[in-house]
Amino acid sequence: MAIQPTRRFSRTDWTHLGFLALPTLLFAVFYIYPVISSIRLSLHSWDGFAPTMRYVGFQNYLSLAQDTRFLGAVRNNVIWVAFMLVVPSGLGLLLAAILDRGIRGERAFRIIFFLPFTIPAVAVAAIWRWMYEPDNGLLTTVLDLVGLGGLAQNWLGDPGVVNYALMGAVAWWTTGFAFLVFFAGLRNVPVECIEAARIEGATPWQVFWKVSFPLLWPSTIIVLGMSAIDAMRLFDVVWATTRGGPAYSSDVLATLTYDLAFGRLEMGRATAVAVYLMAIAAVIIMPYIIYMSRRVQDSEAE
């Protein structure tokens, strides 16, 4: 019977473990512990100030599942995901493709397109609160000037319009990020591939969709992944602009969480919403991350 040699930790192994210890500790303290603590809190009733909590089991989860406000916030979050995946990402790609053709003033346009993304969310909200002033705001005034005053709306005050208005503001704010990533991606597409396609007689449209766009997939991963995550954790612009109103019509799960926690002092219910948000985000985003991870592995294998 062969004796297995004893595996001893070498100095290098200890060094590796040492380097791993800190991030592992940080992950445990700042991610694992808060998640477990939140799940525990979601099973209690607590106003955030009382010295004790009352255990209520799954009551917070069950009552939320029948709450029209909660269901409305879930619906809004799902709509935001669809919007963020399509509009800012699509616009960013479009702007990047236009600018990649080498038009005059490219550098200035690059700055102009990206500039809104550098503005803090609260400032974006303040800007658009004025833009959307329903009688004298810039948007209504411009529509009046061009003879389209009939299209003017009560932008932030009509429950049927407010979400679209917020999406307009967010599109203005975040398209610059998608643009920059796609633009950098386009600049990294090998010139030989494009030249070869042109020599073969491909039209500019075919060159873009058959050659450039497929080679952009690393950029696409980043943009779509970040967009979906941003949509699920959306809070600051909505809170600073409408606080989820009027009458909950622009609520998303993060604003609902915040309002329940600090507006109504229902910490248990608020945390239950946060746990729901985590679960919903996982259901929506995890398949994408798994799919993309496999693509990366396949790509590395090739």
Added chain:
Amino acid sequence: MKASRWLAGMAALAWSGTAALAQDTYEIWHYYAAGSELAGMNALIEAGNAASPDTQFTGVIIPGNVVELRRQLQTAFLSGQPPALYQSSMAYELKTFVDGGRLHPLTDVWSRIKGDEIFPEGVQRVVKVDGVPYGVPFDLSLINNVFYNKAAFEKLGLQPPTDWDSFTAACTALREAGYQPLGNAGGPFWSLYNFYAALVSVVGEDGYYKIARGELGFDSPEFREALDLYRDRMVSCYAENWSGKTWTQTADDVINGDTAMFMMGIWVAAYFEQANFLAGEGFDMFQAPGTAGKSIFQMDVLAVPEGTEGSIAAAEQFIEAAASTEGQAAFAVPKGSLAPNVNVDPSVYGYAGSTFSRQFAEASQANAVLPNLFFLLPTSVGTELGVQIERFAIDPSDTVKEELVTTLEGLRQQALTDNAFIQW
């Protein structure tokens, strides 16, 4: 070696300086971040510090409103490092913190400042929990005044309305003349404050307190009647697109003469004056129909978290200065609010302030001072009331009315089960 000694010396000096600073300097947390509000708070802190040079307070602004301040306080309480003093809302807000064992009772300082004598009875009852004072008022604003553009009224020969019929007649005349008759703004507070006029008209002061105590249902005929009155007399009078505006945007509409009337807290008078739209010249005010002779008010108080002996003593010293006539005037005049202390000389105010002061004195004498219902109700009920009234103002249909009644009554029943109402 020399360098390290020098550095050590500097560090010791810095540490001792910090320690000395920490001994004498305390924080007061508030959310008055700009304009007349910040000017008032700075003046109050200056007055408090001048009265006790040994203990200095610095203001720490928590941007936002009471919601953001609660978030910050919660973190501070959990870490055991609350401020020595903070700006608190009245009534149920105080009770929540008292029930959590977070606030220091102000019985001693209350008796030193003679709180039972200098503050009206209606004010006293919303700073005490089970008869013990936990907050000292410093900022009081009436919320039952309708401000109007004088030029618009004079152009049409209108007099300030005195009852619902004359109010409706004024609305009709103003709309026919091309004005937006009555401004309002989006958010859970402003429509609710307007609704109080209709509510008090129907249920009176007793009924108002019955709702606050959970004794009168949201499905009662009286509450439904108040909703109908609000819909027929005020909502029908609102400006187009009001729900998409902030209160400052609507105030601008009044200044510009697009909107003729605006029912808002008296802080709007300070906003008008800052825009050089002067009280008695550009605008004037009247008490909303149904509230003549009464004062519905919103109020902020200074609250003291449980802490060290030193911080509590410093906070109480500050409160003594803040409750004095000088301290109260120092805040109220730049802020454009009223001093809750009845001994403050009305001559410190301008035209608008003295009008509000007179209204408040008359209401106090008649024992018709009503605190904001939002803060008398359990937090979740008050907040939902604000949201539901705004929703009803946007869509005043019978369907929404019934949903409002069902939602609020469900919360009332739950609060009754939880024994959450306070017997104000």
